[in-house]
Amino acid sequence: MVSAGDFRNGVTFEMDGAVVQIIEFQHVKPGKGAAFVRTKIRNVIAGSVVERTFNPSDKFPTAFIERKEMAYSYSDGGLYYFMDNETYEMVPVNADDLPESFQFVKEDFVCKILSYKGNVFGVEPPTTVTLQVTQTDPGFRGDTATNVTKPATLETGAVIKVPLFIEEGELLIVDTRTGEYSSRA
Numbered sequence: 001m002v003s004a005g006d007f008r009n010g011v012t013f014e015m016d017g018a019v020v021q022i023i024e025f026q027h028v029k030p031g032k033g034a035a036f037v038r039t040k041i042r043n044v045i046a047g048s049v050v051e052r053t054f055n056p057s058d059k060f061p062t063a064f065i066e067r068k069e070m071a072y073s074y075s076d077g078g079l080y081y082f083m084d085n086e087t088y089e090m091v092p093v094n095a096d097d098l099p100e101s102f103q104f105v106k107e108d109f110v111c112k113i114l115s116y117k118g119n120v121f122g123v124e125p126p127t128t129v130t131l132q133v134t135q136t137d138p139g140f141r142g143d144t145a146t147n148v149t150k151p152a153t154l155e156t157g158a159v160i161k162v163p164l165f166i167e168e169g170e171l172l173i174v175d176t177r178t179g180e181y182s183s184r185a
Contacts, residue, residue: 004037005056013060045121067112101176103158130185139164
C-alpha cells in the first residue's frame with residue numbers, strides 16, 4: 001500500500017480498477033484548512049493523463065509493472081514479435097500498443113516490454129539507436145550560415161531532419177524520445 005502523502009514521480013498504484021503512474025505531484029499546505037496532494041496521473045494502459053487531488057492519508061494498493069528486455073524479431077500483419085533472450089519465447093505485441101518512437105527500431109534491437117499481471121501494454125525502445133541513411137538530397141557547399149536541415153530517410157523508413165553535410169550511406173545516432181538527429185556514429 002502507498003499513501004498519497006508518500007507520492008513521488010514514477011510511483012505506480014491501482015486506483016478505481018486502473019493502473020496509474022504519478023507524473024507530477026505537489027504537497028499543498030494552505031494557511032487555512034487541511035493539507036492535500038495535487039497530482040498529475042497517467043493511466044499506464046490507456047495513456048490518458050488527468051489532474052487529481054488527494055487527501056494525504058488516502059491509501060492505494062501498489063502496482064508492480066514488469067519491465068523485461070526482449071529483442072524485436074519481426075512483424076506479421078498487425079502483430080510485432082519480441083523474443084525473450086533467456087527463454088527464447090516469442091511474445092506478440094499489437095501495433096496499437098507500440099509508441100510512435102518505434103519507427104526507429106529495426107530487427108534485433110533490444111526493447112523493454114512493459115506488462116502488468118502478464119498483460120503486455122507497452123514497449124520502450126532504446127533511448128538512442130544507430131541507423132544508416134538510405135536516401136537524402138545532396139547538401140550545398142557554403143550554405144552553413146544558419147542551422148539549415150534537410151530530410152533524410154533512414155533504413156527503418158523513418159524520416160528525420162539532418163544537417164546539410166550528412167550524405168547517403170552514413171550512420172547516424174538518433175534519439176528515439178525526440179526523433180531527432182544526435183550525431184554521426
